[in-house]
Amino acid sequence: MKTNDLISTDKNAPEIDTAAFQSSLRGALLLPDQEGYNQSRTIWNAMIDKYPAMVVKCAGVSDVIAAVNFARENQLVLAIKAGGHSFAGRSTCDGGLLIDLSAMKGVRVDPVKQTARAEAGALLADLDHETQAFGLAVTAGVVSHTGIAGLTLGGGQGYLMNKFGLTIDNLLSVDMVLADGSFVNASETENKDLFWAIRGGGGNFGVVTSFEYKLHKVGPEVLAGMILYPLAQARELLQFYREYSMNTPDDMSVIAGIFTLPDGTKVFGFVVCWTGDIDEGNRQLEPLRAFRPPMADLIAPGPYVQLQKSLDAAVPHGLQRYNKMGYLPEISDELIDIVVKNTEGISPYSMVLFNAMKGAVTRVDPEETPFPYRDQQWYFDITPQWADPQETDSLIAWAKAFWAEVEPHTRGTAVNWLSPDDGLDRVKVAYGPNYSRLAKLKHRYDPDNFFHLNNNILPNANG
Secondary structure, eight states: OEEOTTTOSOTTSOOEEHHHHHHTOSSEEEOTTSTTHHHHHOOSOTTOOOOOSEEEEOOSHHHHHHHHHHHHHTTOOEEEESSOOOTTOTTOOSSSEEEEOTTOOOEEEETTTTEEEEETTOBHHHHHHHHHTTTEEOOOBSOTTSBHHHHHHTOOOBTTHHHHOOGGGGEEEEEEEOTTSOEEEEESSSSHHHHHHHTTSGGGSOEEEEEEEEOEEOOSEEEEEEEEEEGGGHHHHHHHHHHHTTSSOTTEEEEEEEEEOTTSOEEEEEEEEEOSOHHHHHHHHHHHHHHSOOSEEOOEEEEHHHHHHTTGGGSOTTOEEOOEEEEESOOOHHHHHHHHHHHTTOOTTOEEEEEEEOGGGGGSOTTTSSOOOOSSEEEEEEEOEESOGGGHHHHHHHHHHHHHHHGGGOOOOOGGGOOTTOOHHHHHHHHGGGHHHHHHHHHHHOTTOOOOSSSOOOOOTTO
16 A cells, blocks of 8 residues: 555655555554544544544554654654544644554552553553552552653643652653653663653653553542532632631642532532541541531542542543643632633633642652642643534634633642644743753654644754
8 A cells, every 4th residue: 555645735745655564563654534443533623633644553562663654754744643532632733643552551560569550542440440459559640541651741630640740740650752762761770861751741752652650649539529519609718718728738639620510500619638547638628627517518428539530521531622731839819810700701622620639749859850839839821621512612702701710829830721813832831940951851752743633842952
């Protein structure tokens, strides 16, 4: 099989022989007319609708090496999809070659050493399922259908971060394929500078094929769930939240959010996770439960894996979505007024979230990983979601206008929450003073910027 029609608009370009390439693979090579192609090209954010010329559904590391070499040798644009949970849509492409890692889901837990090795196509649900069999876990997001790869490479926040740090703070090593097709391991003892770079540097440095994590004793039962209030009480609840969320033990995680229930009721809610002793957790929750009578109190002992899936339905595959996100050093009354004003008529699928970051997150030096925002702070994001394409312009405009008021109150952002229209300026904000070192390492490991379909760090020998 030979083709160039889907790869190049230059009819004089040499044809690319895909037959030999296909025969070198253990997994499938999918072209646009073949079964499985649409499933592979489709990602979580339905606003992104792109058509790669070909997809390699990798079955193992050898397929990744072959795909990287084939794309480089034929000068094809290369995209990498693991979980496909990219707001910005950078895990697919038009034309070129898409590496689909989603079939590589193996997870092996060592319960004695308390470590896990997970292939890059695994989702959080896959990782949690295996680790919780031994009463172990690692910080890993709050939505179980997120891929571990993008989450980890961008930093990795979640319910366990105040107790155990970000996902990158618990990363022990990775296996990865570099731009020249070589396969390397990176850790604190091997390729140490590369290991520093990938702990927050995204997909800029190569295709990570597996991750090794340090695990911690968690659950299997935790005290967790949601407590709901009328949206009209949002102002006083946020004033309470700014004090309460930062003055509980590190075992406690409290997310605050504004969203709409399936019956159309607009609400303010807290999502709580307590990983310590259940009785002590109930004592720590007393101020929250006593503050205002809730519409519903769903906090109860239950499986950690159930908590990890509890928000899945709020961010399903198939909706279009956009995002603006930043870190808040404080939640001032002025900011609360801005949030209340902009969420009174929040659309049915949209949400606004806060999450307190403290404890173990703050005990890591800002230069120890590329993720520099290590002070006590709140994560804050605005996420419009919609099913009807006719709502696209109005909901993006809502988010941008809302963000214009909020942004002066923020300090920094994170690469995993950048949107399609966020450029180099926002990437530099995400990395702050660590951007220069990342740019030097990008020049060392990928001087031609072969891996550029990501929240891109430009290679620069001078930083």
